[in-house]
Amino acid sequence: MDRKKLQDTQAWVRSELERSVQFWLKNGMDHQHGGVYTCLDRKGEIYSTDKSVWMQGRCAWTFAYLCHVYGVKEEWLEASKSCLDFMEKYCINRQAGDRMYFTVTGDGKPLRQRRYCFSEGFYAIANAEYYGVTGEKECLERARRAYDLIWNLNQGLIDDPTGMGPKTIPETRSGRALANPMIYLNITSVLRRVDPEQEALYNERAQKCVDEIFQYHYKPELGCTLESVDLDGTPRLDVTEGRVVNPGHDIECSWFLMEDANRKGDKKQHEIAMKIFDQAINAGWDYEYGGLLYFIDCLGRPPEAYEHDMKLWWPHDETMIASLMIFRDTGDEKYLTWFERTMDYCKEHFSDPEYGDWYGYLRRDGKPTMPACKGSTFKGPFHLPRMLIMCDQMLDQILAKQA
Numbered sequence: 426m427d428r429k430k431l432q433d434t435q436a437w438v439r440s441e442l443e444r445s446v447q448f449w450l451k452n453g454m455d456h457q458h459g460g461v462y463t464c465l466d467r468k469g470e471i472y473s474t475d476k477s478v479w480m481q482g483r484c485a486w487t488f489a490y491l492c493h494v495y496g497v498k499e500e501w502l503e504a505s506k507s508c509l510d511f512m513e514k515y516c517i518n519r520q521a522g523d524r525m526y527f528t529v530t531g532d533g534k535p536l537r538q539r540r541y542c543f544s545e546g547f548y549a550i551a552n553a554e555y556y557g558v559t560g561e562k563e564c565l566e567r568a569r570r571a572y573d574l575i576w577n578l579n580q581g582l583i584d585d586p587t588g589m590g591p592k593t594i595p596e597t598r599s600g601r602a603l604a605n606p607m608i609y610l611n612i613t614s615v616l617r618r619v620d621p622e623q624e625a626l627y628n629e630r631a632q633k634c635v636d637e638i639f640q641y642h643y644k645p646e647l648g649c650t651l652e653s654v655d656l657d658g659t660p661r662l663d664v665t666e667g668r669v670v671n672p673g674h675d676i677e678c679s680w681f682l683m684e685d686a687n688r689k690g691d692k693k694q695h696e697i698a699m700k701i702f703d704q705a706i707n708a709g710w711d712y713e714y715g716g717l718l719y720f721i722d723c724l725g726r727p728p729e730a731y732e733h734d735m736k737l738w739w740p741h742d743e744t745m746i747a748s749l750m751i752f753r754d755t756g757d758e759k760y761l762t763w764f765e766r767t768m769d770y771c772k773e774h775f776s777d778p779e780y781g782d783w784y785g786y787l788r789r790d791g792k793p794t795m796p797a798c799k800g801s802t803f804k805g806p807f808h809l810p811r812m813l814i815m816c817d818q819m820l821d822q823i824l825a826k827q828a
Contacts, residue, residue: 426758428827434768435820441776442813446491446501448781448799449484449806454504458532460484460511461504463805467797468780474531475802478516481508482547483807486615489554494814497558505555509564512548522586523574528802540589542575546608549575550615557619565620572616576630579605600661603642603652606634607678614684631685635694638678643697648704649723650675665729668722672709673740675701676717680747683754695754702747706763709740714790715770717741735794736787738804741771742812749819783809 452469453461455476463480464473485508488501515533518524525544527537553568555561577583591599610631617627641658643650652669654660661667682698685691709717717740720733748764751757774791775783777799784793785804798804 426761426827428824431820431824434765435817435824437768437772438813438816438820442810442817444781445783445806445809445813450500450504453484453800453806454507455511455531458511459507459514460533461508461805462531463800464802465798465800467777467784467793467799469782469799472798475536476511476529476531476533477802477805478512478526478528478544479547479803480805480807481512481516482544482549482551484508484805485512485551486547486554487806487810489551489558490814491810492558493554494818502558505551505558509551509555512551513567516544516548518587521588522583523570524585524587538587538589540585540587540592542578542605543608545571545575546612550612553616553619568616569620569623572612575609575612579609598661599656601637601641601654601656601658603638603650603674603678606637606642607674607681610634610638610685611681614681614688628689635682635685638682639697643701644723645700645704647723649708650678650701650705651723660723662724665722665726668724668726669728669730670705670708670721670723671719671740672705672717672721673719673737673743675705675709676740676747677743679705680743680750683747683750687754699751699755702751706744706748711736711789716774716787716791717744717767718789734789736774736789736791738771738775738783738785739808741767741775742808745771746812746815749816749823753819753823 448469452465453463455462460476460481461484462471462474463477464471466472485505488505491501492498511533515529516526518526518538525548526535527539527544529536549568549571552564556564556568578585613627613631617624641654644660647660649670651660652671652674653666679698679702683695686694686698709721711718716736718733719735719737720728720730722728744767745764748760748767752760752764774787777784782799784797785799785801786794788794
């Protein structure tokens with residue numbers, strides 16, 4: 426392990442973080458209505474004024490987390506508060522049990538409602554992180570309420586107040602989605618950190634999430650972790666939906682599990698999480714063009730999603746976090762190699778030295794889709810800055826071990 430190389434890597438990480446943060450502060454923040462615009466082109470110009478509710482929560486969390494890690498800067502705190510206030514004013518469906526919208530117009534009119542609970546999840550971590558920085562108790566109460574709402578919906582303890590019902594006709598097919606326990610595990614880790622008063626509750630729910638992932642979705646006999654399974658965990662291998670593997674999701678899930686394992690000193694859980702990473706990276710890496718494929722079929726059959734062989738920014742962010750985490754925890758240089766390989770691909774293909782931040786969407790050959798964009802309904806200031814912050818911290822820890 427080359428100390429100078431690690432130091433150079435950390436310098437690049439910090440530079441990329443500064444450029445990403447400035448890109449979004451300069452181009453994304455809405456100083457008229459509040460909140461953040463995320464549909465930005467390569468230069469940072471807005472190409473759609475509709476606002477993603479996911480991104481309001483994610484942006485609020487990111488800027489509060491920057492304050493948590495590096496100390497409070499007023500422009501960071503103001504950006505976080507702007508998104509929190511926008512969500513509170515415009516993004517909650519008060520007539521449907523405080524379920525949240527998926528998108529709203531630029532000035533806050535409701536546009537789309539979805540059945541999934543991810544808007545509520547990002548709202549919860551945003552309010553929790555802001556509470557952790559400022560001590561504003563109302564933000565903690567908001568986070569707790571949203572956290573419980575998601576749990577009750579995911580566990581089937583209450584009917585969905587939107588009345589939308591499940592995605593498929595339940596008499597024909599019901600199932601489980603990996604996204605629910607893995608995202609809830611991560612939400613739990615944020616709330617636990619800032620809200621020790623409810624630690625027992627958070628530990629109990631985190632364990633249930635881990636158990637659900639291992640019992641139902643992790644399939645060592647298939648060499649993968651499946652996105653969708655029957656209620657009892659049986660794989661649905663006769664339909665494309667049942668064979669979908671999202672390598673980026675699996676890798677993200679692996680570091681959520683490792684983080685939780687490290688908290689409680691569970692070596693077995695850490696080992697299984699490493700296996701999830703190994704399976705996903707080996708199956709999902711494109712050895713012809715480089716980078717991580719978006720979707721693959723667990724039996725090697727044709728995936729139905731037309732974007733399956735594209736390269737998206739966020740799976741590469743998750744790969745950098747997970748591989749560096751495993752290297753930090755085990756010292757196995759194989760994972761440092763994966764980190765460096767992924768970083769080199771991102772430097773060459775995703776990073777934009779001219780305008781800052783990263784392209785969101787590449788073709789299989791690594792060229793940006795055209796016209797190129799830096800943001801969308803699904804891409805904003807979240808995955809990239811989170812990765813850069815976490816890698817900066819982990820590189821500190823690795824370098825400190827060497828000192």
